[in-house]
Amino acid sequence: METTLQQLQAQPLTAEAFRPFGQVLSPQWDGKPYDKEDAQLKLDAGIPRFYIMQLERKGRRFDQITRHLACTQCLGSLEGKEWLMAVAPPCEGSTPDLQQIQAFRIPGDCFIKLEVGTWHAGPYFETDVINFYNLELSDTNVVDHDTCDLGQTYGVSFEIV
Numbered sequence: 001m002e003t004t005l006q007q008l009q010a011q012p013l014t015a016e017a018f019r020p021f022g023q024v025l026s027p028q029w030d031g032k033p034y035d036k037e038d039a040q041l042k043l044d045a046g047i048p049r050f051y052i053m054q055l056e057r058k059g060r061r062f063d064q065i066t067r068h069l070a071c072t073q074c075l076g077s078l079e080g081k082e083w084l085m086a087v088a089p090p091c092e093g094s095t096p097d098l099q100q101i102q103a104f105r106i107p108g109d110c111f112i113k114l115e116v117g118t119w120h121a122g123p124y125f126e127t128d129v130i131n132f133y134n135l136e137l138s139d140t141n142v143v144d145h146d147t148c149d150l151g152q153t154y155g156v157s158f159e160i161v
Contacts, residue, residue, distance in 0.1 A: 003063060003151040007161045008103040010084050013112075018104060021087040021120075022072070023113040039113045045070040045144075046137040052078065053134040055123060062086065062121040063150045063157035065096055069117055070144040074135040076111025077123075083108075083132075084124040084160050090117030095148045103160040119148070124160055 011017060015024045025039055065088065077083055086103045088096035096119040106112060106123075111133060114120055123132060137144065150156050 003155050003157045005061070006156055006158050008086060008101065008158050010103040010105040010160050013104045013106050013110070017102075018087075018112065020089040020100075021102075021118045022115040024110055025074070025076075025113060026110045039074060040072070041074075041113070041135075042072045042116050043135075043137060046139055048135065049138040049140070050133070050135045053132045054129060055125075055132060056129050057125060057127065060084065060124045060160040061157060062124075064147050065101070065119045065121045065150060066145060066147045067096075067117050067119045068114070068136065068140055068144045069146060071137045071140060072116055073114045073140070074111055074133065075114070075123065076133045077106075077108045077125075078131040078133060080108030081125065081127060081130050082106065083122070083130060085112070085120060085122035086158060086160060087114070087121075088119035090115055090119075094146075095153055098150075098154055098156065101158065121158070122160075
């Protein structure tokens with residue numbers, strides 16, 4: 001099937017704009033009591049895994065989007081580098097709503113928490129390599145990796161601009 005390339009404009013990351021997909025987590029002063037601004041995690045379906053994930057640049061185009069149905073996922077760049085992520089809100093069906101896919105420009109001074117079931121593609125970035133903090137379950141990429149091939153399903157691919 002031939003695919004049509006659609007462009008997604010990356011928007012600045014704000015807590016309000018990102019709310020349908022998860023949380024934006026920014027620095028807090030030490031000693032601040034736990035509240036709703038802290039990461040609201042769901043990691044009870046297995047062994048949590050917190051690691052440094054090293055990724056190489058792969059452009060800004062994608063034709064697949066993934067979700068994790070058993071846990072939340074937290075991502076942030078280690079060296080304060082900006083990066084991009086495409087997301088769509090969690091849904092009941094087996095495919096995301098194309099009209100709800102959005103792209104965000106994520107600064108290097110915060111991290112994001114993806115809500116359970118949030119569709120995501122990325123991280124994307126312009127430098128050769130970026131290291132990311134990643135918090136998910138130890139077997140997320142083995143048993144909880146629900147991917148939709150947008151090219152086969154909808155005949156589209158996306159490019160973040």
